[in-house]
Amino acid sequence: MGSLTCTASDLAPLLLTTTTTTLNATAIAEFLCSRFNTISIKFNDTTHAIDNTYLLFSAYLVFAMQLGFAMLCAGSVRAKNTMNIMLTNVLDAAAGALSYYLFGFAFAFGAPSNAFIGRHFFGLHNIPSLSGGDYSFFLYQWAFAIAAAGITSGSIAERTQFVAYLIYSSFLTGFVYPVVSHWFWSADGWASPIRSNNLLFGSGSIDFAGSGVVHMVGGIAGLWGAVIEGPRIGRFDRTGRSVALRGHSASLVVLGTFLLWFGWYGFNPGSFLTILKSYGEGGTYYGQWSAIGRTAVTTTLAGCTAALTTLFSKRLLAGHWNVLDVCNGLLGGFAAITSGCSVVEPWAAIVCGFVAAWVLIGCNKVAEKLKYDDPLEAAQLHGGCGAWGLIFTGLFATEAYVNEVYAGKPGRPFGLLMGGGGKLLAAQIVQVLVVLVWVSATMGPLFYGLHKLKLLRISREDETQGMDMTRHGGFAYVYHDEDDPSIKPEFMMRRVGATDDASPAITTP
DSSP: OOOOOOOHHHHHHHHOOTTOOHHHHHHHHHHHHHHHHHHHHHHHHHHHHHHHHHHHHHHHHHHHHHHHHHHHHHHHSOGGGHHHHHHHHHHHHHHHHHHIIIIIHHHHHOSSOOSSOOOSOGGGTTOSBTTTBOHHHHHHHHHHHHHHHHHHHHHTTTSBOHHHHHHHHHHIIIIIHHHHHHHHHSTTOTTOTTOTTOSSTTTOOOOSSOIIIIIIHHHHHHHHHHHHHOOOTTSBOTTOOBOOOOOSOHHHHHHHHHHHHHHHHHHSGGGGOOOOOBSTTSOSSOBHHHHHHHHHHHHHHHHHHHHHHHHHHHHHHHSSOOHHHHHHHHHHHHHHHTTTTTTSOHHHHHHHHHHHHHHHHHHHHHHHHTTOOOTTOHIIIIIIHHHHHHHHHHHHOOHHHHHHHTTTOTTOOOOGGGTOOSHHHHHHHHHHHHHHHHHHHHHHHHHHHHHHTTOSBOOHHHHHHOHHHHHSSSOSSSOOOTTOTTOOOSOOOOOOOOOSSOOOOOOOO
């Protein structure tokens, strides 16, 4: 929206007539301008209020994804570990809030700063401010930070000590994730597309809502945790064959998936941060509100395409229709489109979702071959599909949408397959490699140190019995896992069928 200004010196000459003196014209002009400026201030205040309300609503949606994570995780683990995994999800939000408040937000968005890390706004000092935003911006970014931590918790579920969750969650949300978000989202970041003098191919990497910043960070962190811990007891037999340790509730998995789907409409469209912004001269039906709607559409199409692709692909590969695989495929499509959701056409989102489904299937095959155990497929889903999403953006980002979303720099590179050359694709590949190296260099040693200090994995006895009983005072509810050999039912229902033996004759005395 253009600025509305009025000065008496500009307006007074227009009011001069044969019956109006210069003094009267100036007085009238000052009166009109004062009223005009008051209205202008009210319009500006209204714009800020609408934009902040939109951002707060988006933050609430993203935070609601924590409930989705909790349900998804609970349904994906065995019943004997339900309380444990639910508690870790609460812990991610609680510990993440304090660490992000004290350090994380400052490291991520503490401007002015250098290209590597922020250095202002520790403990939200001097917030709100012009460079640091309002409290709503902090809340929104905190919701993103704990989403990354929630991804990691799924990879190391059912075998990790409680203290390890506290340590890794605080470190991830307070340092590892904020540094990455500074690089790619802060105006000072060395690879940020909104940096005025961009250092990365004159373009920066376009990761609009976090395929790399959020999903790859959480997925790679979980990968290192799961690798250092090793697989769960019984996940692979003595010959090395994979043994399915099925989660206890498909209903909770589906519920969690729908909650995550709902929250993704705050995750992707909400990343515009503002809504009341017109494109061009204004006064038309097209503006940032339209781009927000398009982003919701591309998000939906990518996830739905990935779900259907997974459904039919797994039917051909495994011979049955599996709702759990479909849920993971859906989430893989969402994770992939998150990078380019605002700068691609809806038809391209279908391509993104189709490929994302096969990326997830391929990553799961590789994980099985390498005897890698991830109860929620978090590293494969968020790490693998997140990396594909960054590459996809470098291929399919359109010129018009890139210029709308990242205005202010003419001639900006866009997707290779859309005629924009290879600079953006090169920047996207750099982001994939940089995130991989950074998270590996920080979270890998952390998990290894916890392992050496015997603070990472629980004992064999605790893992066999389940952490709900040994660590949390009892089971979440009465339920017996199908693979639990310790359960000896008092009776068992048996199928009754015809036999070849003749019924004994009944004689009477």
